[in-house]
Amino acid sequence: MKRNVLIIGAGGVAQVVAHKCAQNNDVLGDLHIASRTVAKCQAILDSVHEKGAMKQPGVFKAHALDAMDSAAVAQLIRDTGARIVINVGSPFVNMTVLQACIDTGAAYMDTAIHEDPAKICETPPWYGNYEWKRREACEKAGVTAILGIGFDPGVVNAYARLAADDYMDTVTSIDIVDINAGSHGRWFSTNFDPEINFREFTGTVYSWQNGAWQTNTMFEVGREWDLPVVGKQKAYMTGHDEVHSLAANYPDADVRFWMGFGDHYINVFTVLKNLGLLSEQPVKTAEGLEVIPLKVVKAVLPDPSSLAPDYVGKTCIGDLVKGIKDGKEVEVFIYNVADHKDAYNEVGSQGISYTAGVPPVAAAMLIANGTWDIGTMVNVEELDPKPFLTLLDQIGLPTRVKDAAGDRPWNA
Amino acid sequence: MKRNVLIIGAGGVAQVVAHKCAQNNDVLGDLHIASRTVAKCQAILDSVHEKGAMKQPGVFKAHALDAMDSAAVAQLIRDTGARIVINVGSPFVNMTVLQACIDTGAAYMDTAIHEDPAKICETPPWYGNYEWKRREACEKAGVTAILGIGFDPGVVNAYARLAADDYMDTVTSIDIVDINAGSHGRWFSTNFDPEINFREFTGTVYSWQNGAWQTNTMFEVGREWDLPVVGKQKAYMTGHDEVHSLAANYPDADVRFWMGFGDHYINVFTVLKNLGLLSEQPVKTAEGLEVIPLKVVKAVLPDPSSLAPDYVGKTCIGDLVKGIKDGKEVEVFIYNVADHKDAYNEVGSQGISYTAGVPPVAAAMLIANGTWDIGTMVNVEELDPKPFLTLLDQIGLPTRVKDAAGDRPWNA
Known part of the structure; x- marks a missing residue:
């Protein structure tokens, strides 16, 4: 059973992910949140504590991290003992964070496709330009990587x-x-x-x-x-x-x-x-x-x-x-x-962030309990949808x- | 009789001023044009020569100038022997150019009010914030300064x-x-x-x-x-x-x-x-x-x-x-x-630049022949309009x- 979650990012979606992880920390274990600006992570933690969101007493720590630096991400994964990484940072960091997961064996998730800051709208299929090129590496390392697990995609x-x-x-x-x-x-x-x-x-x-x-x-x-x-x-x-x-x-x-x-x-x-x-x-x-x-x-x-x-x-x-x-x-x-x-x-957070932030937490819970811990890279339609939708019904997004x-x- | 003209600026209006000065260089004497980027002045000179705009053989030279530096403007006025300065640069340089004219006794003209880059829309009357504060200095120095002599104002x-x-x-x-x-x-x-x-x-x-x-x-x-x-x-x-x-x-x-x-x-x-x-x-x-x-x-x-x-x-x-x-x-x-x-x-140049650029050249000709060389600071409605409109009829802007x-x- 994988436990301990590292959230990467500190925007509106990260705020939702943080609250939902806290509400389910009995399943997910220690929680960590990291972004370039640690003060933004701290503000999210403050809001979690204000709402009394932690289901049970536990760890929830803020970290400063340059997620473009794959080695730094891997080090933070090791330092925190995170086994699940929820990447809701900028789409420019997907590949460096994914690589860190492959290097450390942690499960990886994101909610949007990788983008190169200098390029807009690349050749279809978009996943073929970056993510799917690492599918074999995930398979080999037995790393669960669920791509695009927000609301849409997800x-x-x-x-x-x-x-x-x-x-x-x-x-x-x-x-x-x-x-x-x-x-x-x-x-x-x-x-x-x-x-x-x-x-x-x-x-x-x-x-x-x-x-x-x-x-x-x-x-x-x-x-x-x-x-x-x-x-x-x-x-x-x-x-x-x-x-x-x-x-x-x-x-x-x-x-x-x-x-x-x-x-x-x-x-x-x-x-x-x-x-x-x-x-x-x-x-x-x-x-x-x-x-x-x-x-x-x-x-x-x-x-x-x-x-x-x-x-x-x-x-x-x-x-x-x-x-x-x-x-x-x-x-x-x-x-x-x-x-x-x-x-x-x-x-x-507002509803747009909410619909994007709740699904990766449901996925993290399904990885933690083994249901979705498939040890390779997938898009969401390749997974059994029923346990996921059942869980979403319970944690805020009924279908x-x-x-x-x-x-x-x-x-x- | 004042002669020799220094044009400050190298935009669309400056292009018109340059052509019109060239067309009347028998009245105006040596011509000079200066801006931060001397290549833009040179391009204007090239266009003047392409059109064969010079009425008679004469001087027309390009100069690099930081018009925010009043001492540099004064030095260029002295170096060129300019007795009339047509300021069609950015409205941020009016006061430094005007001061250089006061210091050297050259006549001054602009086509738009002075602006401070950091302020928008100051207290009315706008001329009271900058230009009119130098009226007495113009009077004392016997400097002709005609404010706002484009089309509108002008x-x-x-x-x-x-x-x-x-x-x-x-x-x-x-x-x-x-x-x-x-x-x-x-x-x-x-x-x-x-x-x-x-x-x-x-x-x-x-x-x-x-x-x-x-x-x-x-x-x-x-x-x-x-x-x-x-x-x-x-x-x-x-x-x-x-x-x-x-x-x-x-x-x-x-x-x-x-x-x-x-x-x-x-x-x-x-x-x-x-x-x-x-x-x-x-x-x-x-x-x-x-x-x-x-x-x-x-x-x-x-x-x-x-x-x-x-x-x-x-x-x-x-x-x-x-x-x-x-x-x-x-x-x-x-x-x-x-x-x-x-x-x-x-x-x-297009028509907007044309209507703004022809009037200061007419004014320069009226200063050169003494009609408008009034030795103080004025707005255009304080001058006899008839010789001005008569000249404009002849050089491209009929009333x-x-x-x-x-x-x-x-x-x-």
């Missing part, structure tokens, strides 16, 4: 697997829809790190359709969805991590990702993008200062973690999966609805299904 | 004076309207230095109405104008230099400035402003780099001088002046229409009037 991959296993014989399409119908009350803000948020949308939109990669531009393809609780919402086909693994695991199905955007977001994004302010390539000011425009945009925008206290409304994220069952066309929508205010009251038979809890 | 001040002198007994209102109905074909660009352009619109909108300073916010007050040639255009009340001198010279009149903006400009401006990207105050990136957002916006936008080859359409800038004549209400619109393509063909008697050349 829970939505498990939803696809559940649909394929239980609702149909053949899957013909998987449409993942992510709607945030909440309101933060600011003139404009991204819901997580603006740099990462905008990077998602400045590149090519890859989808897997008719057995091949298809390309579109951002906001080129939009449609209105009518979803439980949040109602009618416009969403746009967007490039997203999970398309790149689901396409490999369900190559005969069309796989698309749709994200909801209001006209205001699209307008701000369009202005910034067309002016060149979302570029990850440096420009030089008239005074000769070299600066990356996207980092300046990030600097002027609200810190996403500051939104939580005022955030109201709900998110709805789910998979519309279509297929053939007993020769007939069937479809099912498997989804979760989360509430921003509830999230804030429980863990001090529902809606199909011809009605709208109900998934395991009703 | 020609529009002369239009106001002409209206007051010839068209009415009492002036009740002066509305200056600046419409650029041209198109540069880019997704977005400012027509001159973006930093200066945006700084104009991020502060309080000051107007002089009912004998007092009134304040509004940008884009708060808009109205549609129906103007000669360019037709119906929406313009917004804007803070602008000339309001601050005209209000002092015509305190019983209402003085307002209106600038035309399309919805697209307003949208881009609003997004950038609301996000904080137009701020002149530094922010710190996550990596710890201190950077002024406005300077990054400037760095990503097109260089305004690059717009000239593709610019088509016309500008219309004029004064609607209302007053009382023989006990009756009268009004006159005194204006100029300029064409972007014509400007480019003649001097290699027309429209009133109850019709639409005709001003001196028809």
Whole structure:
């Protein structure tokens, strides 16, 4: 049984991971959190203690760490005795943290694909550029590495697997829809790190359709969805991590990702993008200062973690999966609805961070009890979804299904 | 008779000034141009020679100069024997250049008010914060200093004076309207230095109405104008230099400035402003780099001088002046229409630069022939407008009037 967890990162998602680990420290053992700025880790620990989140008395320590330095990460893993690493730092550190896990035998998890700061939107499948190249090394070292185990990617991959296993014989399409119908009350803000948020949308939109990669531009393809609780919402086909693994695991199905955007977001994004302010390539000011425009945009925008206290409304994220069952066309929508205010009251973060931060803790618990400790690298749809969804029901992210038979809890 | 001209600056307006000085070097004598980057001066000289703009063989030399260094400016004035300095550099250098003129006895001109880089939109009247404090020093030294002698401020001040002198007994209102109905074909660009352009619109909108300073916010007050040639255009009340001198010279009149903006400009401006990207105050990136957002916006936008080859359409800038004549209400619109393509063909710059760059050359010629060599500091409405407008008719900026008697050349 693996125990002792090291959380890497100190943003809004890390805050949720920390609270949820604390709430389950009877299963997870000693807890550690590390980031470049130790004061941010300490602030998270303070919030954990304020809420009395620790289920039982135990260790929860903050550490300063440069996660780009793989040897330093490995040393911290050894020093803390961590057997599970939850990497919710910047997506630029995935490979150095993964290597440290391979070197020390600790289990690895992340919630977003690795990115090279200087490149946007690489060749599909994205996982093939970095993570999957280390699959054999994980296998050889017997290291469990679960890629992309936030909500999307993560829970939505498990939803696809559940649909394929239980609702149909053949899957013909998987449409993942992510709607945030909440309101933060600011003139404009991204819901997580603006740099990462905008990077998602400045590149090519890859989808897997008719057995091949298809390309579109951002906001080129939009449609209105009518979803439980949040109602009618416009969403746009967007490039997203999970398309790149689901396409490999369900190559005969069309796989698309749709994200909801209001006209205001699209307008701000369009202005910034067309002016060149979302570029990850440096420009030089008239005074000769070299600066990356996207980092300046990030600097002027609200810190996403500051939104939580005022955030109201709900998110709805789910998979519309279509297929053939007993020769007939069937479809099912498997989804979760989360509430921003509830999230804030429980863990001090808004709903977007909450949906991303709870799943890796459920996964850590499944690794700790052996259920998911598979000793190799996987994407989430390669794991049995049922123990995961069962646990998520219990710790804050209940799953529902809606199909011809009605709208109900998934395991009703 | 003062001769020999030193041009300070090497942007789009400086290019026009250089060409126009060359075209009139029989009156103006030796010509010199100086800026921080001597290569930009050299490029302007190359364009002057390509067009064969020099009226007669003569001196035209480029110099490197830090115009923030008043002693260096004075030294260059002495070295070149310049007796007229046309300052079309950044508005941050007005005071150092003016001081150099006072120290050397050279005549001084600029086209925009002095600005402190760290301050936006100071207390009205703006001229009172810097320029007018040196009026006595100019008087004592017998130095001719003509403030704000571009088009607006500049020609529009002369239009106001002409209206007051010839068209009415009492002036009740002066509305200056600046419409650029041209198109540069880019997704977005400012027509001159973006930093200066945006700084104009991020502060309080000051107007002089009912004998007092009134304040509004940008884009708060808009109205549609129906103007000669360019037709119906929406313009917004804007803070602008000339309001601050005209209000002092015509305190019983209402003085307002209106600038035309399309919805697209307003949208881009609003997004950038609301996000904080137009701020002149530094922010710190996550990596710890201190950077002024406005300077990054400037760095990503097109260089305004690059717009000239593709610019088509016309500008219309004029004064609607209302007053009382023989006990009756009268009004006159005194204006100029300029064409972007014509400007480019003649001097290699677009129309906005052309309208700003021709007037100081006319003023230099009037100083050289003694007409305007008044040996003290003035705003343009304090000078006899007729020789100025007569000369402008001849060198590219003809003036027309429209009133109850019709639409005709001003001196028809």
